[in-house]
Amino acid sequence: MNLLFLGMTNPKPHYSIISEFVKKQIHEGLYPKGSLIPSENDLCIQFDTSRMTVRQALNELVKEGFIERKHGKGSFVKSERQSLGLLSFKGFSEVVGSADHEVKTLMVEPPAILPWPQGVFESMSRAESGEYFTLKRLRCADDAPVMLEYTYLPIEGFESLLSSDLVDGSLFKTLSVKFGVDMRNLEQCLRAIQADTTHSKLLKCPLGSPILAIERKYITNQTGLFVYSKLYCYTDHYSISNILN
Amino acid sequence: MNLLFLGMTNPKPHYSIISEFVKKQIHEGLYPKGSLIPSENDLCIQFDTSRMTVRQALNELVKEGFIERKHGKGSFVKSERQSLGLLSFKGFSEVVGSADHEVKTLMVEPPAILPWPQGVFESMSRAESGEYFTLKRLRCADDAPVMLEYTYLPIEGFESLLSSDLVDGSLFKTLSVKFGVDMRNLEQCLRAIQADTTHSKLLKCPLGSPILAIERKYITNQTGLFVYSKLYCYTDHYSISNILN
DNA sequence: GACAAGCACTTGTCTATACAAGATGAATTT
DNA sequence: AAATTCATCTTGTATAGACAAGTGCTTGTC
The missing domain is CATH 1.10.10.10 (Winged helix-like DNA-binding domain superfamily/Winged helix DNA-binding domain)
Structure with a gap:
């Protein structure tokens, strides 16, 4: 057979x-x-x-x-990509119709290879080190910035990512299609903090306004491989919604 | 058979x-x-x-x-209760050891039957109405308040809840054991807001400090039955962590 | 005593089959 | 023409076995 x-x-x-x-x-x-x-x-x-x-x-x-x-x-x-941990935007100040929002992603800095960010994910990671492919992106809905996202992927095994473009601009889709890496699981840590000057500038929000800070550790189908993300969301005009099951 | x-x-x-x-x-x-x-x-x-x-x-x-x-x-x-949407507390200012925190729940007000809170869950519910069993509780970790929780359960079919105690003090466990109602799914909406006087007093945090506001709609195994929750978390000393899969 | 083989128990994978029940469109009846 | 029945597609539930593979205990041998 x-x-x-x-x-x-x-x-x-x-x-x-x-x-x-x-x-x-x-x-x-x-x-x-x-x-x-x-x-x-x-x-x-x-x-x-x-x-x-x-x-x-x-x-x-x-x-x-x-x-x-x-x-x-x-x-x-159901969907072309795994919906795990996907955050969708839902306007709550303008719950007018179901006119979907136009979502864009801007690179804040060009992708870089940096050492593991010490102290950032201290409560979720044990002894990560080495070099990481680092993305700093700004997510916008209807041209308004709503989310600042830092993503860290260990460079080992993904060297070719530097030279190639992302599939549909999505890192996760690229990992799945080109490397067979799928996200299995997600561990996250939520806090409300005050916007500092960086947040304020990029998210176009007043200094000190409350923003949502999310630290994420994605568990993949490859044992020992984790992807980390740090998200900052300004939620005055858009709230962050998601569905769990 | x-x-x-x-x-x-x-x-x-x-x-x-x-x-x-x-x-x-x-x-x-x-x-x-x-x-x-x-x-x-x-x-x-x-x-x-x-x-x-x-x-x-x-x-x-x-x-x-x-x-x-x-x-x-x-x-x-694995666990005595369903972990869906369960929030666990993880101290991040004191990531010392794995000494678990002692978690307590205090009733802010005695359980009451109130009409559906108009406007609170407007972005998630369509046309809810009628009377709701309403719980206002304060969750504490190591005697420090970290989460203020408002829970709304339609009274229809759960009249006996008023007279009886909760199993192990847990509403969800009671629903599961006594009524066969299990949470299947969760829709939530996250925001960072500034603490008002109520939050400040109950959560013992400065007025105006950033707090995490979560609106939740729990989908149950009984079609048409939803449980709603509104959570306010002060995350300066404790962050909110959870695991999705 | 130390080690290995065997055995009993567990969950994991798989076959080949059967009937139930929801969906759909064609054929038949009214 | 409208309604009903029927055939046939789908997924859902269930049976009764088979062998593989991980775990741990017992037993036998050296």
Whole structure:
């Protein structure tokens, strides 16, 4: 069985091979958001396996938030990227209509390689060190800055990131498509602080105004690999909303 | 089959019956945190069913965060209550050791039945109304107040809550044990605001200091039933941390 | 005593099958 | 033409087995 993989000494279970195959196709755009993926029986035939195995594969994708299953209809693509920890903006001072906000991302500084920021993530990381690919970005909604984001990715294994562009401008999408790195889990730490001069300048908010500070540690599917983020949000005009489950 | 349920017109699938049975036993303290629950084969015999069905039941409990499975060893109880949206306190000004903090909950006012708080959750709720069981509580860590919590539960169907005490002082645990209501999902909205006089007095923080404001809508396993919460956190001495997956 | 083999127990992966139940469109009846 | 039935697609639930692989205890050997 499994003509596709004959000869390859593949330690991965079948359901894992199938779910990664489908996930890759979703990432490649073969099945855009909202579209129907092949039915369980189709996948059974395609991979010459039993339905329970295919179901386990698809349930993995449900758990990771890639697809949604509908009884009697089929499995639909939920989102092209993993929604884990995704923050969406929701205007609350102007709850007028459902006119979505235009979201832009600006690089505050060009991407750089810097040593591990000592003391910043002290409560979440144990003994990180070495060089980190560092991104300083400003997220804007409707041309108004709402979030200042510092992202730290260990450079080891990602040297090629420096020379290449990000897929769709998204670091996480790039990691998933080009390196097979997916975010599995997220640990975060929330505080309310007063804006300092940097925050005030970049977020265009008064000095000392309350801003939301979030420290994040993303746990990936590669053991030992973590991505860190520090977010500063000015929430007077836009609040930060998210959905957990 | 299923001697236990013969005669009951039970619309629920077997795996659901099994997972709720085990969940109830965990809640009742039969299997404390860290202990071993019966093996898959034991449950197969107990419920006269196949292993795949038992596995589906246990996987439900894993998904909900109640148990953890270890290959070759067994299934262990992870936590006595659902961790969904649970906020844990993590001192960051005193990251000394792993000495856990003593957490207490004080009632600011006795529980009351009040009409739906107009305008408070306007961005998350559509057309809520009627009477709500309202709790105003202050959460303390090591005797220091860190979080002010307003909770709103529709009174319909929960009239008996007024006369009875909360199980272990926890509203969510009471809902789960006595009413079979479990939190499935959480929608939240985060902001940083300035402390007003109420916040300042209760949270013992300076007037105008930055505090974290969180609006929450809990989606339950009973369609149409939502629990709302509004949290105010003073994060100068304690930050708010949580884990998503 | 130290080590290795074997055994019993656990969860993990997988097969092949069956029927239930929701969705949908075509064929049939009214 | 409208309504109903039916066939056929989908996913959901369930059975009864099989072997693999991790864990830990017992037993036997050196």
